[in-house]
Amino acid sequence: MDSTTVSLVQTTFKIVTSAEDGPAQLTRDIFANLFAASPETRELFPASMDVSRQRLLQAIGYVVDKLDTPRRILPFLEQLGRDHRKYGVKDAHYTAVGNAVLDALQSFTGNQIWTVEVDEAWRQTIALISATMMGAANSESRPSTWTGTVVEHKQVLRDVAVVRLQLDQPMEYGAGQYVSVSVPGRPRMWRYLSPAIPSNPQGQIEFHVRQVSGGWVSPAIVGQTSPGDKWSISAPLGALGVDRTDDRDMVMIASGTGIAPLRAQLMEMAMRGSNPRVHLFVAGTYPCDLYDIETLWQLSMTNPWLTVVPVSEEAENPWWHTEPVPESPPGMHQRLIGKVGQVVSGFGTWADRDIQIVGSTSMVQTTKFRLLAAGTPAECIRYDPPS
Known part of the structure; x- marks a missing residue:
């Protein structure tokens, strides 16, 4: 043209x-x-x-x-x-x-x-x-959609749910990719979600969903989903993932349910013989927003190439969350206080690392800006649409 x-x-x-x-x-x-x-x-x-x-x-x-x-x-x-x-x-x-x-x-x-x-x-x-x-x-030779049956719905926070489904047939996707879903209560309305586990031949899939204020689909998923519900799930999209031909070390940065595509990649990497070093920064406003931290600690304890760094903007949970803040196991990095972009950039440029950022649009842009200001080359930073 x-x-x-x-x-x-x-x-x-x-x-x-x-x-x-x-x-x-x-x-x-x-x-x-x-x-x-x-x-x-x-x-x-x-x-x-x-x-x-x-x-x-x-x-x-x-x-x-x-x-x-x-x-x-x-x-x-x-x-x-x-x-x-x-x-x-x-x-x-x-x-x-x-x-x-x-x-x-x-x-x-x-x-x-x-x-x-x-x-x-x-x-x-x-x-x-x-x-x-x-x-x-x-x-395209793959199906246009898969049907998934909800087998478990677990509300881990007031506004966050973990949903596990059984697909009608296995779906091949790269860990780190995302799909769009349509749920019974919101026909013909689609929301992008990232699987939180790698693809498997059993056709099992898991999503972490945060209720978005004013959203159409996420409130129905978090508050109204029940086992037996049938979801429509589209073919996978996106290019976020670990390049198996590249041995560069990595930095992964997630906020809230943005942990899902990074978690899937880490689980897939744990099944391999060797991996690059990975620093994972998992963040939230309050300590309770790190709802999956214990799974991440378990991954780190069995995979020495993985370092998990918890980050929260507030030191304590809000008054309405009554469960205690989990303590970091021996040998694990202690939780840091501050905004995740500021915390990550405070460690240096990470110029020798491949960097993935997943979270809200504002979190991704702010974190990217902080890294660029610290001297991180733009070509080292990758992100897909927010989770």
Whole structure:
């Protein structure tokens, strides 16, 4: 795609998104156009469209921003295409959505801005998006979804639950990857979760879920899940994981339920003959937020390459949590007090390590900023969407 085409697309999109109520109007118009032209597509979406509108805008924005770097957007679009199989999306739906986007953009900008050249630039962009997503979806041989039956639901904190499921067939995924799940109480609404155990031939899977204030899916998982519930689970996504061809030592940093994908990697590593050294920083606001610390200590005691460093912002638990704070076993690192980014960067640059960060968006960005400020090379730091 030539520079003129990229410039026309980026300039047009900036005009729309910088206008007052522009993003909201654009997504409203896109879906209104789509449902008017293809009424059957309404069944692919949940009753509330807020999340769908937000995700569509984010995806378009990311592609437009990276349009001049195909090596960045093509893998993103391929992954998006494979993931969209869970919705039941067919080839014809990509054409319908593309037309809806073009009509909404033209209606918003008007004929003075929406010239023949702009129209052609956007048609090339939509064609690239559609063809890449369709190609990846149609070449995928794995099931679009698995069915998982809840076998255990354990509430470990007021707002955190551990859920174990038995899949209808084994799912192969890399430790550190994530999937999306749909639960009975929230049909056609999907939430990304990272398995907390490695893939296994028995089809067992485990998730750690924190209830998000104002969220749609996580409150139903934490507060309403019961054994016997049937979940839909999509094919795995993401590239977070340990490179078996690289022997560089590692730093893993997790906050809250972000421990799940790192825990799965550590469990998988424990089954190997040799591993690089790993420093795991596991953090929370209160000591009780380190709900899985005893499992991590057990891993560390049987695997000398693993060092576990507990971190909490507060020294004591809140008044409503009455269980005692667990004491570090002999030989284990004592709990440190402070924000995890500040604590980790206080040890130095870690420039000789591969670093993985998992947690909320704010935690990931703050920790990354602290590390960069301490001299950590940006290419050493990896993270996927928050857990």
